[in-house]
Amino acid sequence: MSTIRFQALKETLGRKPVKVEEIGKKSEIFGTNVFNDKSMRKFLTPDAYKAVKNAVQHGIKIDRKLADYIAMGMKEWALTKGVTHYTHWFQPLTGATAEKHDAFFETSFDGSDPVEKFGGDQLAQQEPDASSFPNGGIRNTFEARGYTAWDPTSPAFIYGTTLCIPTVFVSYTGEALDYKTPLLRALHAIDEAATEVCKYFDKNVKKVTPTLGWEQEYFLIDTALANSRPDILATGRTLLGHTSAKGQQLEDHYFGSIPTRVLNYMRDLENECMLLGIPVKTRHNEVAPNQFELAPIFEETNLAVDHNSLLMDVMQKVAERHEFRVLFHEKPFKGVNGSGKHNNWSLATDTGINLLSPGKTPMSNLQFLTFFINTIKAVNVYEELLRAAIASASNDHRLGANEAPPAIISVFIGQQLTKVLEELEGVSTGKLSPEEKTDLKLNVVGKIPDVLLDNTDRNRTSPFAFTGNKFEFRAVGSSANCANAMTTLNSIVAKQLKDFKAEVDTLIEKNDLKKDEAIFNVLREYIKQTKAILFEGDGYSEAWEKEAKKRGLSNHKTTPEALKAKVSKKAIALFEELNVMNHVEVEARYEIELEEYTKKIQIEGRVLGDIARNHVVPTAIRYQNILIENVRGLKEIFGKDFEKIAKEQISLIKEISEHIEGINLKVGKMTEERKKANTLTNAEKMAAAYCDKVKPFFEEIRYHSDKLELLVDDEIWTLTKYRELLFTK
Template sequence: MSTLRFKALAELPFRDYRRDNAIEVPAKLSELYCSNVFSEDTMKQYLTKDAFTFLLDAMNKGSKIPRNIADQVAVAMKDWAMSKGATHYTHWFQPLTGATAEKHDSFFTPLEGGKAIERFAGGMLIQQEPDASSFPNGGIRNTFEARGYTAWDPTSPAFIMGTTLCIPSIFISYTGETLDYKAPLLRALHSIDEAATSVMQYFDKSITKVTPTLGWEQEYFLIDSALYKSRPDLVLTGKTLLGHSPAKGQQLDDHYFGSIPTRVMNYMKEVEIECMKLGIPVTTRHNEVAPNQFELAPMFEEANVAVDHNSLLMDIMARIAHKHHFNVLFHEKPFAGVNGSGKHNNWSLSTDKGENLLSPGKNPKKNLQFLTYFVNTIKAVHDYADMLRAAIASASNDHRLGANEAPPAIISVFIGSQLYNVLMELEKVTEGKLSPDEKTDLKLNVVGKIPEILLDNTDRNRTSPFAFTGNKFEIRAVGSSANCAETMIVMNAIVAKQLKDFKVEVEALIESGLKKDEAIFNILREYIKDSKNIMFEGDGYSDDWAKEAEKRGLNNLRTTPEALASELDQKFVDLYADLEIFTHREVEARNEIKLEKYSTVIDIEARVLADIARNHIIPSALNYQNRLIENVKGLKEIFPDDEFRVLAKEQMSLIANISGNVSTIKLGVENLLEAKGKARDTAGSQTQAEAYCKDVIPFFETIRTAADNLEMMVDDELWPLTKYREMLFTR
């Protein structure tokens, strides 16, 4: 009874979480909104009119801020932050570790004569120099070249966390290459703004800016901290490497959208309060499908701010969880046998007039505008599907993709049968000039009916990795632990490229004598023909779809190494270079980082599994087996041979089964460690990742199956690991 498991379980009844962590929520959460954000309203209060205008132009147009204006902004930020209790500042950035990073510096500055002041100048605001030596770089720089720079991103507002003013920033190397997610995201957003705004001139010449929007949905698990700490695999890998499914899991669907437990509700309330203060517009909370699984989602925001807010939220959630004696799990598949967690990315485009370009209007012109962006998006996903697949690839997401709670690894597009029929009608458009009757028929019977179709098109397809859901595209395959920027960089880059190509092709037809609408219809018709193979309305989980997808020429990149191998396709590398999002060197470096991370994650999991199997599972099984052997010896001393054989039969069988499973684990661990050693010594990141995938991972299941068998045999009081039924049903 001295194991971590029993100590953790014994601790639970003596803590009254409902009383100790009750949260008082203001009558109006809106009163807290942006109270810790250097928002436009705050800027107006603290900045001169000229400084405010310059900063607004930098935020909306990307214009440069003069040094004297930067000094004014810095002083204003400092005064505001200090009025809120801040003592330090930091350039808050998102390196390629998957987490956020920050280096705090004090406003405090000593002066001669034993005096001091609080100082924060424009140079401190614009740039900081953190040590870059230990951040992932993919070979861009050597270890001894430690210098890296963070630079202020004025398009994402500064905020206060605790007593620190946080300034959202990009992170670059000494030689100028990007070492983070934000810099390439900003470049991708600039590219799609240019391309989409250019195309908008066909429909509304007054539009001067198009902004991508993002609405993410964050799924997560909450586990009691004491139980979490009793599982070495959860602590070190974020997932359970062993554990037999409980008798009751999610079979009854009684957790989904059910009543939120009081303890969890207190946690959610505090998270929402902090989100409001930091300007994160969270509006949705609910139980998810798996036990102890939940979801949180905000309103749509500009994509760059939304990415920052999601990264910030994950940090907030982890910090607040500790106050409520929880640990929050963002791993895509922390528990076998129940649903994993995703982070659906809902993407759309909005004009500077607030118009959603993926929503039809009330007249044929607006509906043609909708079709233009709609079809171009599908064409972009068709042509660059493998780029999108690589963007969601990770060791943890491999466990989730294709299971019953997540889309398959095959990238397909679901638009609904009625919209599909509209596209099939457009495919029949006559090549070249349209007759008056054809124009009328198109506008009234095809394009004109789109709003009615979308009004009734309420169906959703959970099995599609890329689905149109009425006025946006939902990228369902993104993993819960991922940085949204990875997918948003790809999504905005490929659509930007596609819209640029579209503009060139339409202009060529107009120059040949076709009218604008005729030229647009002609090009859209060809795009529909080209993209038909990626549109799929059926069950993405079925074996039939995998076969059909192969016939259609769609790739099924089941694993991360497969997906990342495609990332270096020259077509994809050139796209990034043409749009000036990544250089060839940066693409290769990032690919290297992802491969190294994949191999490292599998290596750590293998070492943890071997340790638990050898030092926890086998000793407990042998301990119980020895008890059985002693009992059998006692029976043999008491009963005659005939009776003994009958009475000891089940125990003898159990002893044999324990021996068999222990042998399987022992041999499995030896094979696992041998395969891991060979994989680790394999030259080349791609080859190494493939070795971990093909030669190491298969032993995980062999060891787990045997260990889970033992869990159902060994006396509960001797089993060392906290069980699923204990972790997943804590209230």
């Protein structure tokens, strides 16, 4: 075994689980490090507290004088917990979080009288040097100004000795440079649209809040083993490596007993989450070896997105204490399942109603049907945009594989609800007779709760599935920021609800229909229009690809192809109408995501070429030389008969030579294609070139390398193998 592998395995096998101390009941420590309602009541004046609550609940702007009082209370609270610094915590378009720490400590001009200072100005707004963050052409490189502004709807929290203040991030000219700003605008849009529709059913509804429950899948790899793989360190996935004889085929890992070392990591992570107010609830083994999942209780979408971004940071930091590396890449290992981040989405009213859950009366069930069918209609109209929202270089590996939904967006609702929609489709147009109304409300709408009690089994091959009281967007990748998908989903549903209300109001005014009749008429037409998007079968099958094509559904299998929907006239019109993003912001994000795709494939290509030529080929040649010396020795001993005796060795030498030649040839060609792609100045063309011309060589190079892994003596193979990465605890 090579020295690198031996040392890595020796270090890993010698580890003992890190002991994790219990820190009390979770209910008692939950949110201890969050400036939540309890902390605000204690440290804020009544006026300051009221100002924050009004900002959160009603979007009322906080007066700058009151901001000073809020900052003062926030600082005093933080100082009681040993905090020394504060930061505006934001989510730029890099896919990671960002922070710049400033000390509370200040001195006067002459250096005397040091104090801990933090005022409303520092709380409300800061100006980080933002020239190096992705901007998609919104600003020139020399234009460094970017502003972070406090988002009071997401509470400040303490991590370590730093007070973290969630903020938006915008340019000097006001364009959004982050994920949070468009998300907040989309949430405002759907609140307005959904509230207006709710008033058909309940005049008391004043606010509708989208909720989100994400399911974070991830791999845990021992630090030493991960450090022995240059591809994991540089790209987050294995670019080479033959599949292990034992993978996930026995299904013995899924929901199995959690290994002690991993369980200690999970307990430590959950303790940190409790302190930070992240309501994690579920933990379990996933399907692939060393793959796990963590899921929280549902929250308001903006807070849920912030919590997921924070969680991913915390997971990495806690993993360091346990000598683990967390892999969020959607497909870090070939031959076993990749990781997703299912986004469970619903809508809740300020009166305590889940709009995607039927109630006890026909009226509440009609309300459920209204939001249920409108969501399906939104997905039907904007399926390409929804596909673009989850597009990335890493998610391309996962979509359409055996563990993930296909690149074709479709909606699964189950056989029972399908029958309900079919019955609604048969409702007569125009006015309804008393008998028709009674039959409709009792026998169609009224039976929905009973239908959902025994609903059709879940369809894991569906990218967008109804699961009883919510829709589950299963196609979101594990490394993604949920804001991307949630901004799009909430925007398209907001647009659809606006259109729905306009249609219903028109029918009421012009056709002299009653409210219920108008709603039934519009919903019936929507059911007819959305049949193409509904699919109950196997989304993995080739038959579905053919059927989807007949239905006119898109099937964009690569990110450069899928992203084009983001800058379509339809998409730009949608975002501009709702004031979620203007055309400059939309086009900038398109440029940024294309550049990100290109850079990731570029990095992978360079790392792959380096490992193939500097690890795999030299190791293969070294083993080949051992075989050649062996053949020479056999020739000296056996003379003319040596060819019969050394037949297998000679054949092996030839086979190794062929694979070495294959690697060198393909790496050379890949490098040439990469150089050609790098000369292109158009982001769209460059991304397409990397996708179509460079990336195809990855599998060809891997093929030869993985064959050599099986041929070369295990004692000298330098790269840690799958059986070690995935099965060493």
